[in-house]
Amino acid sequence: MRAIWTIAKMSLVENSRKQVFHVLCLLMLAVIAGSTLLSIFTEGVKLKILKDLCMTCILFAGAMLAIALGATGVPNDVETRTLYPIIARPIARWQYVVGKFLGTCLTVAMGLGALSAVFGALIYYYQARFDWFLPTAALFALLEATVIAAVATALSTIATPAVAAALSFMIYLCGTIKVGYFGGMLDRASSGLVRTVGTTVYHLLPNLECFNLKAALVHDDAIPLSYLVLVAFYGVCYAAFALGLGAVVFKGREV
Amino acid sequence: MTPAIKTNELTKIYRLPGRRTKTAVNSLSIEVPQGVIFGFLGPNGAGKTTTIKIILDFMRPTSGSATVFGLPTTDPATRRLIGYLPEQPYFHKFLKPMELLSMHAALAGLPRRRAKEAAASALDRAGMTEYADTPIGKLSKGLTQRIAIAQALVGEPKLLILDEPTSGLDPIGRRHTRDLLVELRNEGRTIFLSSHLLSEVENLCDVVAVLKGGKLVALGTPDEVRSSSTYVKVSTAPIDDDTRDRLQFLGVGIERLSDSTIVRIDPKNLYAVLRAMEELGLPVIKIETERESLEEAFLRLAA
Numbered sequence: 001m002r003a004i005w006t007i008a009k010m011s012l013v014e015n016s017r018k019q020v021f022h023v024l025c026l027l028m029l030a031v032i033a034g035s036t037l038l039s040i041f042t043e044g045v046k047l048k049i050l051k052d053l054c055m056t057c058i059l060f061a062g063a064m065l066a067i068a069l070g071a072t073g074v075p076n077d078v079e080t081r082t083l084y085p086i087i088a089r090p091i092a093r094w095q096y097v098v099g100k101f102l103g104t105c106l107t108v109a110m111g112l113g114a115l116s117a118v119f120g121a122l123i124y125y126y127q128a129r130f131d132w133f134l135p136t137a138a139l140f141a142l143l144e145a146t147v148i149a150a151v152a153t154a155l156s157t158i159a160t161p162a163v164a165a166a167l168s169f170m171i172y173l174c175g176t177i178k179v180g181y182f183g184g185m186l187d188r189a190s191s192g193l194v195r196t197v198g199t200t201v202y203h204l205l206p207n208l209e210c211f212n213l214k215a216a217l218v219h220d221d222a223i224p225l226s227y228l229v230l231v232a233f234y235g236v237c238y239a240a241f242a243l244g245l246g247a248v249v250f251k252g253r254e255v
Numbered sequence: 256m257t258p259a260i261k262t263n264e265l266t267k268i269y270r271l272p273g274r275r276t277k278t279a280v281n282s283l284s285i286e287v288p289q290g291v292i293f294g295f296l297g298p299n300g301a302g303k304t305t306t307i308k309i310i311l312d313f314m315r316p317t318s319g320s321a322t323v324f325g326l327p328t329t330d331p332a333t334r335r336l337i338g339y340l341p342e343q344p345y346f347h348k349f350l351k352p353m354e355l356l357s358m359h360a361a362l363a364g365l366p367r368r369r370a371k372e373a374a375a376s377a378l379d380r381a382g383m384t385e386y387a388d389t390p391i392g393k394l395s396k397g398l399t400q401r402i403a404i405a406q407a408l409v410g411e412p413k414l415l416i417l418d419e420p421t422s423g424l425d426p427i428g429r430r431h432t433r434d435l436l437v438e439l440r441n442e443g444r445t446i447f448l449s450s451h452l453l454s455e456v457e458n459l460c461d462v463v464a465v466l467k468g469g470k471l472v473a474l475g476t477p478d479e480v481r482s483s484s485t486y487v488k489v490s491t492a493p494i495d496d497d498t499r500d501r502l503q504f505l506g507v508g509i510e511r512l513s514d515s516t517i518v519r520i521d522p523k524n525l526y527a528v529l530r531a532m533e534e535l536g537l538p539v540i541k542i543e544t545e546r547e548s549l550e551e552a553f554l555r556l557a558a
Contacts, residue, residue, distance in 0.1 A: 006361040010347065017349040080345045085406055088311050088339035089362035090331045254314035 011103020062145030070152030071164035094247035144211035150239035154246030175208035259445035265319035297466030338412035344403035348392025363410025381405035
């Protein structure tokens, strides 16, 4: 565990100083700050739009950070040979992969934490009270980013940064529209083979929509605790599955 | 005593595109005794780095095996005994040396309390204490190399595997490193050193192994690897290409300098060559006997 935590810390220090991290966070902060200029709407509508826009920014920032950092961590270490002194230590390859993934998640958490704090302050300003559902929504945005980070890290153990990032982004897109779009397509598929292959791919793709609590935040809907627990469990299991695959692949890789 | 490193018929064959293969290491069997500085030499592509990577379990051999202090190299716990300095080391540029070494001490399995002390001690031994808090990205190549040496030392390894340890160092740094390696050897550690600076290897190493085409072509002390026979070195005037070709026909070695020519002659052929030089009108400026240097032995064995 100590080895994993050490690699995660090393990764966090390095990631938090990367340009992509600063640029993405500043960009989203600018969008969140800009959302306060929606003066043409009434206060009630304005608050809903603010929540919608800010939550979208947080979800998007989380996903993009997870892809940008997760897809590049391992390949960059291999290419620059920063990896060699690390795996020359008495650590297993899977510990290195998990450490890099954890470092990515911690960096994303840092970014989303900052964005959520600004978002929370804005809501407090407009509502004169704190929205206690916001931390839950932000946490599930982080969980979604964690799943994406696991996929990106797993892909990065076999692909170049560009390929891993592109594939991760595709999986992110497909995972976001999976239930609404692909579910309907499969139902209409005429060929049995297409349906079988399609169903397999459908179930392998992560269901990222379930982590999106934006609608509940905007409309002040209540979400059952059982749903949240189930979704959290699904997220942890999927991330572990993706990461496990990546660790197995990396174990056999010659560097 | 258990050898520090032992390879047994170690072979590594790479598969190339188009069903071709390349044998990088070919049935290599060596034993590195404990407590020595072992020089691992060979031309580019001889299989040195591949052998090191197999010992560190960066890759698996096609056949054969390797052990470190009798333990399998495939067990991560074995690497607790090893400190590794890669060729052209690179570290995350935003980290500071103290941060980097503390993390490596933790990865090496040192307890939290000792990790910081070990990092400070390693920095001190590498002569880098004053740069402890300077981001690595701001250090020169030579200073980064010294940090890499410190990184290999942290964790108090019994075996140090160093790939070109003095690369990028100025003469002071090289001297410091050489003295450090002798000190470490005297402490009982084993140093496995891969280097192209043969003059350094000759003065530093207790045992050398020479690789060529993945195969071991020589193993022994530097004295044993060098030819025991002497040769005669004759200095003469500068020569043209035609004269050079005529002399080379006699089986001599020729080195053309800007203001002279060195002719290396097997003592058996000395008089025949001197007669030929006289006929060619070449004056004898200096004549002396010499023993083959390690570099000359390397060229003889591996070129």
